[in-house]
Amino acid sequence: MSPIITYLIIYNQYLVKTIYQLLQFIAKYIPLKQWAFDDSKSPEYQKFKVDKLPRILHSETVDYHLLIAFYKYRDNYTLTPVNRKKGASINEDIMCPKCGAPHHYIYDNNGGKGQFQCKVCGTTFKEKNRFSPLALNCPYCGHTLEAVKHKKHYRIHKCRNLKCSYYLHNRSKVPKDCSHKELSNYKLHYIYREFTVDFFKMDLYGLPKRAMNFDFKKFNPHIMGLCLTYHVNLGLSTRRTAHALEEVHGIKISHTMIANYAMTAAAVIKPFTDTYDYKPANILSADETYVKVKGIKHYVWIIMDACKKSILGYQVSDTRAVGPCILAMRMAFEKFKVFPGKALKFIADGYSAYPLARQQCLLEKGWDFDVTQVIGLTNDDAVSKEYRWVKQVVERLNRTFKASYRVTCGYGSADGALYGVSLWVAYYNFLRPHPHNYWRPLNDLDQLQGINNMPAKWQLLIHLGQQTILQMQKNQTV
Known part of the structure; x- marks a missing residue:
């Protein structure tokens, strides 16, 4: 080797080492301005901070007729x-939210900017919330919250009071050289999310939407069990499964038929998997991973028993919002005959949808538990050191799932993704051998x-x- 090449390699290694030392120095002694505020590490990541x-x-x-009569008396x-x-008027459908006085008794209180006052009872209200039966006040300053955004599943109420102690505390943590435009990256005001969708009335264990036909004209249940064994247990794609059946067993079957068999089996087995009595322990671990549906990223939410390793709750969604997280929690918590309450240890990552879902579980169902969040990849704090093993259990589960998912090259529909995941969950919980x-x-x-033999086990699982579907139908008719 030429001496000049040797010299350049040594010099290149020296530069890499110097850059590494400089990065360590910057990270330790010169923190970035964005790190100076707890919520600014990722504003998008912290949008669900609770x-x-x-x-x-x-x-x-109160009835305004009674008030008018009382004043007369x-x-x-x-x-x-x-x-x-002359010429002034207000909308005829505006009425007082407290006494029901019509628009004839309503003042335009701020010159057409949306605030009104009732002449009968003196109530001041805005057009946006004139029919609201309750008022939401900031727990720090008592200021009335204002509805500022309407999302798909909830409304965001914000405290606009600039003298609120919560706002002043967060504002003091912002770097002094931060411009007014950069303030939008920081969460400063108190906010509350009022959900407009009741996730606790949704049917988690619905029956299949379409009729399932098990009349085999060309094949038989054993061949269907073989298809599921190759496709799910061995992780082969539908095309490789068809090839293996032809090469090993001499069965000519199309990959489309194998996909139909898998979809049918998943729809039938899913009610049994979701309603089985797993007798879970009091340590649960939650995480989310992603899959592709027609090339678009979707998310799989998984909640598992960290001690017994069974998957208790799962959902597939097109967004990483809090709604699917609530549904996965419901599916997992309903496996408990008696909810353990504070004895439950629920371990998740730092994603802030979990505390928000916990808040809704407490409001709607009275499930009072704590969410322990293990943040980062290293044990830099006492919480990470104690619960890292729980987080690693579900991370290992994600890798096991992704190993079987990669051969599918993604799913063709949202229902196909849900049935594909549910079929794998049934295999993982009831058929897969575990060390x-x-x-x-x-x-x-x-x-x-x-x-x-595994094909017979799949047939019995179906x-x-x-039997579970028949029992559910019987319960619906009672």
Whole structure:
């Protein structure tokens, strides 16, 4: 090797080492301006940061006819409608939210900017929330919250008071040289999210939307079990499964038929998987990963029993919002016959949808538990050191799932993604041998005892799913 090349390699290694030392120095002694504020590490990541609940004041309603009669009795005075200036008027459908007085008794309180005052009871209100039966107040300063945004599943209420202690505390942490435009990257005001969709009334265990036909004209249940064994257990794609069946068993079957078999089996087995009594422990681990549906990123939410390793809750969604997180929590928590409350240890990453979902579980169902968030990849704090193993359990599960998912090259529809994940969950919980359980399935089913071939186990699992569907139909008709 030429001496000049040797010299350049050595010099290049020296430069790399110097750059590494400089990066360490910058990270340790010169923190970036964005790191100076807790919530600014990723404004998009912190958009679901949860503040404590607001003060809710219920307004007491009264009939304006009774008030007018009372004024007549007490003061011998008849309350007349508002005497407006010539040409001035307000919308006829505006009425007082407290006493129900019509627009004849309503003042335009700020010159057409949306604030009104009732002449009968004196209530001041805005057009946006004139029919609201309750008032939301900031828990720090008592200022009335204002609805500022309407999202798909919730409304955002914000405290606009610039003298609020919560705002002043957060404002003092912002770097002094931060421009007014950069302030939008920081969460300064108190906010509350009022959900407009009740995720606790959604049906998690609905029956299949389409009828499932098990009349095999050309093949038989054993061949269907072979298809599921190659496709799910061995992680082969539908085309490779068709090729293996032809090469090994001499069965000519199309990959489309195999996909239809998988979709049918998933739809039938899913009710059994979702309603099985797993007898979970009090340590749950949650995480989310992504899959592709028609080339577009979708998310898979998984909540598992960290001790017994069973998957208790899962959802597939096109967004990383809090709604699917709530549904996955519901599916997992309903596996408990008696909710453990504060004894439950719920471990998740730093994504802030989990605390918000926890708040909704407390409001709607009374499920009071704490969310422990393990942040980062290194054990830099006491929480990470204690619960890192729980987080690693679900991370390992994600890698196991992605290993079987990669061969599919993505899903063709959202329903296909949900059924594909549910089929894999059924295999993982009931059929897959685990070293944790001495190379036996996590949940031993009595119906599968003594059966040594996997196609027959799939057939019996489908039978159990059919029995569960019949029982659910029977319960619906009662």
